[in-house]
Amino acid sequence: MIRAYTKAEVREAVRQWKKEGLTVGLVPTMGYLHEGHASLVDKAVSMCDRVVVSDFVNPTQFGPNEDLESYPRDFERDCALLEEHGASLVFHPEPAEMYDPDAATFVEILSEMPKQLCGKTRPIHFRGVCTVVSKLFNIVNPDKAFFGQKDAQQLAIIRKMVRDMCYDIEIVGCPIIREDDGLAKSSRNTYLSEAERSAALCLSRAIFLGKDMVKNGETDAAAIKAAMTREIESEPLARIDYVECVDGSTMMPVDTITGHNLVAIAVYIGKTRLIDNFIVEGDLVQ
Numbered sequence: 001m002i003r004a005y006t007k008a009e010v011r012e013a014v015r016q017w018k019k020e021g022l023t024v025g026l027v028p029t030m031g032y033l034h035e036g037h038a039s040l041v042d043k044a045v046s047m048c049d050r051v052v053v054s055d056f057v058n059p060t061q062f063g064p065n066e067d068l069e070s071y072p073r074d075f076e077r078d079c080a081l082l083e084e085h086g087a088s089l090v091f092h093p094e095p096a097e098m099y100d101p102d103a104a105t106f107v108e109i110l111s112e113m114p115k116q117l118c119g120k121t122r123p124i125h126f127r128g129v130c131t132v133v134s135k136l137f138n139i140v141n142p143d144k145a146f147f148g149q150k151d152a153q154q155l156a157i158i159r160k161m162v163r164d165m166c167y168d169i170e171i172v173g174c175p176i177i178r179e180d181d182g183l184a185k186s187s188r189n190t191y192l193s194e195a196e197r198s199a200a201l202c203l204s205r206a207i208f209l210g211k212d213m214v215k216n217g218e219t220d221a222a223a224i225k226a227a228m229t230r231e232i233e234s235e236p237l238a239r240i241d242y243v244e245c246v247d248g249s250t251m252m253p254v255d256t257i258t259g260h261n262l263v264a265i266a267v268y269i270g271k272t273r274l275i276d277n278f279i280v281e282g283d284l285v286q
């Protein structure tokens with residue numbers, strides 16, 4: 001596996017591969033990799049000849065009071081996992097390699113979509129995500145890019161950005177990978193104390209409860225949200241940011257579950273903010 005630290009190194013490797021007629025997949029990450037990330041790499045390896053993984057804690061998607069400094073990092077461990085899963089190149093730039101000191105150009109979706117759900121408490125987050133992903137697309141020039149359903153709003157926003165900006169890149173969504181006890185895997189789970197770790201199970205319990213209700217025919221979004229809220233509020237260490245039923249493409253709230261909907265939650269466990277969701281697709285719950 002090539003370790004690349006500059007845009008030039010990535011471009012050189014990709015140029016060579018494309019000359020050989022090989023297809024290239026991109027998996028953008030912020031590092032501190034776990035099986036959730038690994039599942040994206042596996043999917044990319046199965047669909048592309050060469051796989052580039054970016055490992056970069058992107059400063060522009062963190063708000064001023066968020067965890068940019070404390071975000072966990074372990075590049076050597078990440079490399080070992082990526083080698084094991086067959087990545088061809090890891091791109092691990094310094095922030096200065098990605099952002100000129102006078103960088104002033106951003107990619108931002110100017111609809112309501114990035115203002116919903118996580119956008120309510122993280123107003124600049126998706127502008128940072130779109131900007132860095134757009135840069136990665138321009139650096140790597142992939143045929144396909146892989147994103148987790150874990151960050152469902154991000155996935156929907158990236159799909160919209162790709163359409164709006166005419167990127168010739170197929171976006172592949174990948175299912176949420178969970179711990180054995182149900183908690184969605186996340187680099188931020190490492191922040192949790194032992195007590196918080198067990199408290200965090202209220203998120204997946206609420207998700208499974210909502211999923212069951214939909215499976216059993218409940219279509220009233222208010223009823224689903226109320227039941228999920230009660231489940232989360234039964235946990236004293238939990239503080240709800242949002243529990244929402246939205247349209248799967250626009251992220252706008254819905255009153256009735258009809259299909260192609262997303263049920264998403266964000267909950268603080270102590271100081272750690274965790275997210276989880278499930279998709280409703282017609283009669284099917286994914």
Ligand code: AMP
Pocket residue numbers: 028029030031035036037039040146147148149150151174175176177178184185186187
């Ligand atoms: P992050 O490093 O947290 O920015 O995540 C990088 C990519 O991995 C994003 O597309 C995430 O949606 C995806 N991802 C993170 N956790 C999971 C998970 N538990 N299951 C599936 N994908 C995930």
